[in-house]
Amino acid sequence: xYAKILAAGMYTGLCVLLATFALYLTGAVEPAIPIxxxxxxxxxxxxxxxxxxxxxxxxxxxxxxxxxxxxxxxxGDYLNFVGIAVLSLVTLVCFLRIIPTLFRKHDYTYAVxxxxxxxxxxxxASGLLxxxx
Amino acid sequence: MAATCAxxxxxxxxxxxxxxxxxxxxxxxxxxxxxxGTAAWWFWPAVLFGMTFxxxxxxxxxxxxxxxxxxxxxxxxxxxxxDFVRCTGLLVxxxxxxxxxxxxxxxxxxxxxxxxxxxxxxxxCSVAGAMVGLALPTSAVQTSLGIVILGIAVLMVxxxxxxxxxxxxxxxxxxxxxxxxxxxxxxxxxEIAWKIHRTVPGLLLFIAIGFxxxxxxxxxGWANVPVLNLVMGVPLKVSVATSKFLLSITDTSAxxxxxxxxxxxxxxxxxxxxxxxMGSFIGVRILRVxxxxxxxxxxxxxxxxxxxxxxxxxxxxxxxx
Numbered sequence: 001x002y003a004k005i006l007a008a009g010m011y012t013g014l015c016v017l018l019a020t021f022a023l024y025l026t027g028a029v030e031p032a033i034p035i036x037x038x039x040x041x042x043x044x045x046x047x048x049x050x051x052x053x054x055x056x057x058x059x060x061x062x063x064x065x066x067x068x069x070x071x072x073x074x075x076g077d078y079l080n081f082v083g084i085a086v087l088s089l090v091t092l093v094c095f096l097r098i099i100p101t102l103f104r105k106h107d108y109t110y111a112v113x114x115x116x117x118x119x120x121x122x123x124x125a126s127g128l129l130x131x132x133x
Numbered sequence: 134m135a136a137t138c139a140x141x142x143x144x145x146x147x148x149x150x151x152x153x154x155x156x157x158x159x160x161x162x163x164x165x166x167x168x169x170g171t172a173a174w175w176f177w178p179a180v181l182f183g184m185t186f187x188x189x190x191x192x193x194x195x196x197x198x199x200x201x202x203x204x205x206x207x208x209x210x211x212x213x214x215x216d217f218v219r220c221t222g223l224l225v226x227x228x229x230x231x232x233x234x235x236x237x238x239x240x241x242x243x244x245x246x247x248x249x250x251x252x253x254x255x256x257x258c259s260v261a262g263a264m265v266g267l268a269l270p271t272s273a274v275q276t277s278l279g280i281v282i283l284g285i286a287v288l289m290v291x292x293x294x295x296x297x298x299x300x301x302x303x304x305x306x307x308x309x310x311x312x313x314x315x316x317x318x319x320x321x322x323x324e325i326a327w328k329i330h331r332t333v334p335g336l337l338l339f340i341a342i343g344f345x346x347x348x349x350x351x352x353x354g355w356a357n358v359p360v361l362n363l364v365m366g367v368p369l370k371v372s373v374a375t376s377k378f379l380l381s382i383t384d385t386s387a388x389x390x391x392x393x394x395x396x397x398x399x400x401x402x403x404x405x406x407x408x409x410x411m412g413s414f415i416g417v418r419i420l421r422v423x424x425x426x427x428x429x430x431x432x433x434x435x436x437x438x439x440x441x442x443x444x445x446x447x448x449x450x451x452x453x454x
Contacts, residue, residue: 002245006381007235014228014406021403035400036174039212042398045271046216050395065395080399084224084392090231091385109310113249117256117382124260124389 001101002094009090017083024076032057032075066127092121174400177211182404184211185225189412194419195432197289198380199409200226200352202432205282205439208275209446213401215271215278219350220391221401223384225409226352230380232410240316242374247312247329247367251375252382254336255343255353259383262347263390276447278349282440285355286433292359300366303328316371327368335365347387352380 023029033041033053041049050063058064064072072078095118102111123129184206185199192199204222208215237243266274303313313328329335338360346353357376361367367375391397445452 003235003238006231006238010228010231010235013231017403017406021399024399038174038398038400039172039177042177042213042217042401045214046267046394046396049214049216063395066393077399080403081392081397084397084399084402087224087228087231088385088388088392091382110246110249113253117249117253120253120257120260121382121386121389124256124386125393127393129260129264129390129393 002098005094005097006090009086009093013083013087013090015083016086017080020076020079020083024080027076029074029076029079031077032072033077089125092118092125095121177213178400178404180211181207181213181401182408185405185408186412186415189409189414190416190419191412191428191432191435192409193413193416194428197432198226198352198354198377199229199413200350200384201282201285201355202435202439203405203409204350205278205443206435207405208278209439209442213398215275216267216391216394216396217398217401219266220388220396221398221405222350222352223346223388223391224402225405226354226380227384227388228406229352229409229413230377230384233374234378234381237374237378240374241314242316242370243378244312244314244367244371244375245378246310246314247361247371248375248379248382250310250312251336251339251361252379255339255346255379255383256386258340258343259347259387260390262344262349263387264347265344266348266350267390267394267396272447272449274348274447275443279440279443279445279447281345281349281351282436282443286436286440288355288359289429289433289436292363294358294362294369296369297325298362298366298368300328300330302330304330304332306332314371316368318370325368327366327371329365329367331364331366335360338364343383346383347390350387350391353383354380 020029024031025035034057037056041052044052050065054060054063058072060068062068064078069078069081073082095114099111099114099118102108102114185203188199188202188206191197192202200222203225204218207213207222208218211218213221234243238245307313307329310332312332313326315324315326317323318325338356342353342356342360345351345356354373354376357379358369358372361372361375362369442452444450
């Protein structure tokens with residue numbers, strides 16, 4: 001079951017990522033950051049990069065960290081985050097799926113390990129641990 | 134190095150320039166542009182694609198993960214900031230693990246019972262490592278990365294693998310967790326039963342492995358396999374498969390810290406992913422006819438070279454390239 005979900009999630013994430021990248025690259029969906037401006041941004045550290053992107057292009061109240069990219073998926077570049085999020089969420093879904101099975105089999109030690117793993121993955125994915133802002 | 138990258142990019146992007154002179158001229162123009170910072174936006178993504186394609190081949194043939202080559206080489210020789218390189222490196226390693234994981238689980242080579250306790254420790258520590266890595270000055274991380282990469286190269290030279298390690302009796306913790314298994318060894322046409330020992334020291338080592346994976350954005354296959362195989366006594370094939378599966382958990386947690394911090398540039402991530410996957414695809418086919426021993430030494434040389442570059446870059450010292 002774990003393997004089946006892992007495979008399905010991997011193919012879905014990869015297909016979404018390639019499709020959204022094609023939309024971004026062809027200009028079918030306008031990016032927030034013009035592609036030809038990227039070389040002057042990718043040399044900056046992430047804090048300076050986020051500040052520069054916000055001041056020059058996004059004009060949001062806060063820097064685009066955590067899940068705030070969801071509000072920018074109308075732009076071709078941020079649309080790519082959907083595929084990355086799918087790929088990064090697959091493992092969490094797999095663990096969520098096996099927890100009931102482990103409890104049903106009275107394998108309580110591994111059920112607790114799985115619950116703790118879900119907690120760690122969920123905490124990491126939540127954005128609460130973003131540092132350096 | 135920049136000139137070599139430029140030549141590769143010129144050949145990749147100007148396939149019409151088949152003559153050596155035209156290719157060299159095209160490469161010279163691109164190299165000049167890259168050196169003066171006026172290169173077209175597509176230049177470095179194209180170089181990234183070419184580099185990851187070669188890395189994919191070397192990783193498949195040399196028996197290492199792509200992440201351990203990606204971070205030191207790309208951060209050392211490309212203009213991308215280390216923050217974005219580490220995030221991309223983790224996503225590259227994650228995709229490789231997601232692609233291989235289901236097959237290894239179905240073949241009963243990757244053990245979920247072995248992976249789950251290890252993954253809990255490694256992923257927790259990879260989150261901590263990612264947070265520390267993002268909080269430290271770039272120069273400190275770059276210098277430490279170089280030292281770690283040189284250490285990995287030495288480990289690759291010294292570590293001997295054991296196909297079927299001798300485990301006289303399983304220790305108490307592994308018995309309590311029921312970590313054991315059976316897999317089909319095709320080369321011997323027989324089923325191999327395995328159990329493990331030294332579980333506590335093995336698990337403690339994954340604290341350091343997870344931390345380093347998160348801090349430097351490296352996949353951790355280079356450390357997972359020796360610890361599982363040589364310390365805990367897991368058969369080599371099960372070690373390799375479980376290690377690959379482990380990366381899908383460890384790298385996910387660390388990757389989220391970088392993604393949530395905003396370290397994602399799709400123009401870096403997608404060419405890298407496609408490059409390394411295409412390279413791995415070709416590499417697996419080359420593996421049938423290549424001499425893995427030679428490629429392994431090539432990988433070690435690359436690690437020594439990129440480790441040296443990372444240290445000098447972190448310390449602001451000149452390097453040969």
